[in-house]
Amino acid sequence: MIVTKRIAAVVVAVGLAVTGLAGTASAAPAATTDLRLIAFNDFHGNLQPPAGSSGRVTLPNGTTVDAGGAAYLAAHVTRLRGQAPNSLVLAAGDNIGASPLTSALFHDEPTVEFMNKIGTDASVIGNHEWDEGYAELLRVQFGGCHPTDGCQFHQPYRGAKFPFLGANITFDNGLPAVLPVTVKFVDGIPVGIIGVTLEDLPSVVTPEVVKGFKFGDEVQALNRTSRLLDLAGIRTQVALVHQGDSTEGGGPDDCRTLPGPARQIATAASPSIDAFFTGHSHQQYNCVVTDPAGKPRPLIQGASFGRLLSVIDLKIDRKTRDVVRTATVAHNEVVTRTIAPDAGVQALVDEAVTKAGPIANRQVGTITADLVRAAAPSGESPLGDVIADAQLAATQSNQAQIAITNPGGIRTDLTYASSPAGEGNGVVTYGEAFAVQPFGNIMQTITLTGAQLKTVLEQQWQPQPNGTTITRFLQVSASLKYSWSQSGTQGNRVSGITVNGQPVDPAGSYRVSVNNFLAAGGDGFTELAKGTNLAGGPVDLDAFAAYLTAHPNLAPPASDRVTVTP
Numbered sequence: 001m002i003v004t005k006r007i008a009a010v011v012v013a014v015g016l017a018v019t020g021l022a023g024t025a026s027a028a029p030a031a032t033t034d035l036r037l038i039a040f041n042d043f044h045g046n047l048q049p050p051a052g053s054s055g056r057v058t059l060p061n062g063t064t065v066d067a068g069g070a071a072y073l074a075a076h077v078t079r080l081r082g083q084a085p086n087s088l089v090l091a092a093g094d095n096i097g098a099s100p101l102t103s104a105l106f107h108d109e110p111t112v113e114f115m116n117k118i119g120t121d122a123s124v125i126g127n128h129e130w131d132e133g134y135a136e137l138l139r140v141q142f143g144g145c146h147p148t149d150g151c152q153f154h155q156p157y158r159g160a161k162f163p164f165l166g167a168n169i170t171f172d173n174g175l176p177a178v179l180p181v182t183v184k185f186v187d188g189i190p191v192g193i194i195g196v197t198l199e200d201l202p203s204v205v206t207p208e209v210v211k212g213f214k215f216g217d218e219v220q221a222l223n224r225t226s227r228l229l230d231l232a233g234i235r236t237q238v239a240l241v242h243q244g245d246s247t248e249g250g251g252p253d254d255c256r257t258l259p260g261p262a263r264q265i266a267t268a269a270s271p272s273i274d275a276f277f278t279g280h281s282h283q284q285y286n287c288v289v290t291d292p293a294g295k296p297r298p299l300i301q302g303a304s305f306g307r308l309l310s311v312i313d314l315k316i317d318r319k320t321r322d323v324v325r326t327a328t329v330a331h332n333e334v335v336t337r338t339i340a341p342d343a344g345v346q347a348l349v350d351e352a353v354t355k356a357g358p359i360a361n362r363q364v365g366t367i368t369a370d371l372v373r374a375a376a377p378s379g380e381s382p383l384g385d386v387i388a389d390a391q392l393a394a395t396q397s398n399q400a401q402i403a404i405t406n407p408g409g410i411r412t413d414l415t416y417a418s419s420p421a422g423e424g425n426g427v428v429t430y431g432e433a434f435a436v437q438p439f440g441n442i443m444q445t446i447t448l449t450g451a452q453l454k455t456v457l458e459q460q461w462q463p464q465p466n467g468t469t470i471t472r473f474l475q476v477s478a479s480l481k482y483s484w485s486q487s488g489t490q491g492n493r494v495s496g497i498t499v500n501g502q503p504v505d506p507a508g509s510y511r512v513s514v515n516n517f518l519a520a521g522g523d524g525f526t527e528l529a530k531g532t533n534l535a536g537g538p539v540d541l542d543a544f545a546a547y548l549t550a551h552p553n554l555a556p557p558a559s560d561r562v563t564v565t566p
């Protein structure tokens with residue numbers, strides 16, 4: 001409720017300020033004011049430069065450039081600010097959550113401190129800001145120590161110096177649960193920043209954390225809040241939307257997007273809104289859409305992990321205090337690593353890396369031999385078996401009967417030998433478990449028919465346009481067994497499917513646990529996206545760590561779930 005009062009105070013204050021401005025507008029020396037908006041999205045706590053493909057940006061000619069890292073991002077923000085008389089730094093959500101160990105171990109407090117350091121003015125709440133529920137989000141916002149882990153990074157944790165916005169997030173009774181909008185004054189002109197998160201947020205977090213809350217229609221919330229700004233005389237309005245489209249490829253400023261929710265929102269929402277920063281889909285695009293009044297406005301997203309900064313340059317008419325739309329220029333700036341890193345942010349990152357060391361070495365389980373991800377000819381791997389079993393165990397409350405996981409989500413082997421950290425042979429540390437399952441995917445349980453389950457297994461063979469076939473072998477829990485034929489044809493390779501020893505009935509219903517990536521049809525498993533009765537579960541790493549703790553001296557399982565026939 002404190003939050004709601006703050007909203008009222010902001011709106012009243014803005015109303016007064018606008019009244020004051022109206023009397024002096026005619027004396028303004030320049031006709032327009034320039035405002036540069038600098039935004040990033042889906043940073044996911046990537047304080048250190050992200051590795052592999054997560055740390056590269058694809059350019060229009062198909063080549064890639066190394067990008068990302070908090071200290072480089074900060075240096076680029078300083079440079080971009082230096083080129084403009086006025087600037088605001090904004091974030092389109094998922095700044096925290098599903099983070100690397102360096103940030104995740106400290107409940108992402110170092111990432112919030114980083115955002116404070118670069119002068120972030122506002123962020124929308126992404127689904128990952130809500131991963132651990134409302135109380136934790138309020139702690140991240142206002143400060144204080146974690147209720148169970150305490151203050152492990154800085155004592156005390158002081159909170160975010162910028163508001164987390166969510167105009168479509170209400171309590172069940174309809175009252176706002178968080179601040180819907182914030183207003184910044186730029187050269188005396190009020191700029192309204194509205195945040196909306198994806199309406200589908202409840203489908204990508206665990207059910208307990210959304211109990212008592214409603215996540216409403218994005219366009220309706222934008223329109224409702226935009227009208228409030230209209231009434232207060234705030235003509236320059238910017239939307240931070242944690243929802244995004246997919247692209248067909250191209251460089252950071254390409255606009256070949258597939259029809260998606262972000263474009264739908266940016267096209268339909270109130271014509272008073274002048275620009276849309278989006279996120280969630282981790283894509284790079286820079287588009288111009290037409291508002292309901294026929295005027296152009298930018299729609300942009302900057303990939304993820306701090307690899308791009310989305311820059312929108314607005315010209316604001318000082319008389320009308322509104323944006324001259326035809327003069328808007330937008331681009332995505334690559335966060336290259338050839339610039340000198342920001343020293344202050346680098347010191348913060350170094351401190352997080354140093355402090356993470358001892359915590360990462362906490363023991364979560366023991367194993368009797370290497371658990372490797374390399375697969376047998378059947379496609380089955382010992383580590384894949386263990387992870388699928390762990391995911392099944394962690395989703396028992398969803399009545400899960402089987403679990404299926406994607407090999408791409410298993411990033412490294414779990415080795416028996418002691419790591420350089422010296423924890424001892426056979427000991428699995430939290431850091432080692434994290435290295436295996438680093439994505440912070442959320443478990444989901446869906447209902448499939450037996451026929452759909454067969455289709456999913458047949459989709460492990462994926463014909464390519466060039467005539468070849470790629471195989472992506474899913475890893476399955478011990479409760480699922482099947483055979484596949486080397487001589488089988490597309491759609492006819494899999495047979496003898498059993499669940500808990502019983503032959504699968506094509507018309508029967510089966511509860512299947514997968515991570516949210518697979519549930520969305522990832523890696524070509526489109527049949528999984530047709531599942532029904534979706535229920536959320538824990539983060540995959542938590543499921544894995546809990547299983548290791550519950551099964552000490554874990555041995556590699558026998559490879560007997562998948563059988564190959566000639």
Ligand SMILES: [Zn+2]
Pocket residue numbers: 094126127128242279280281
């Ligand atoms: Zn998201």
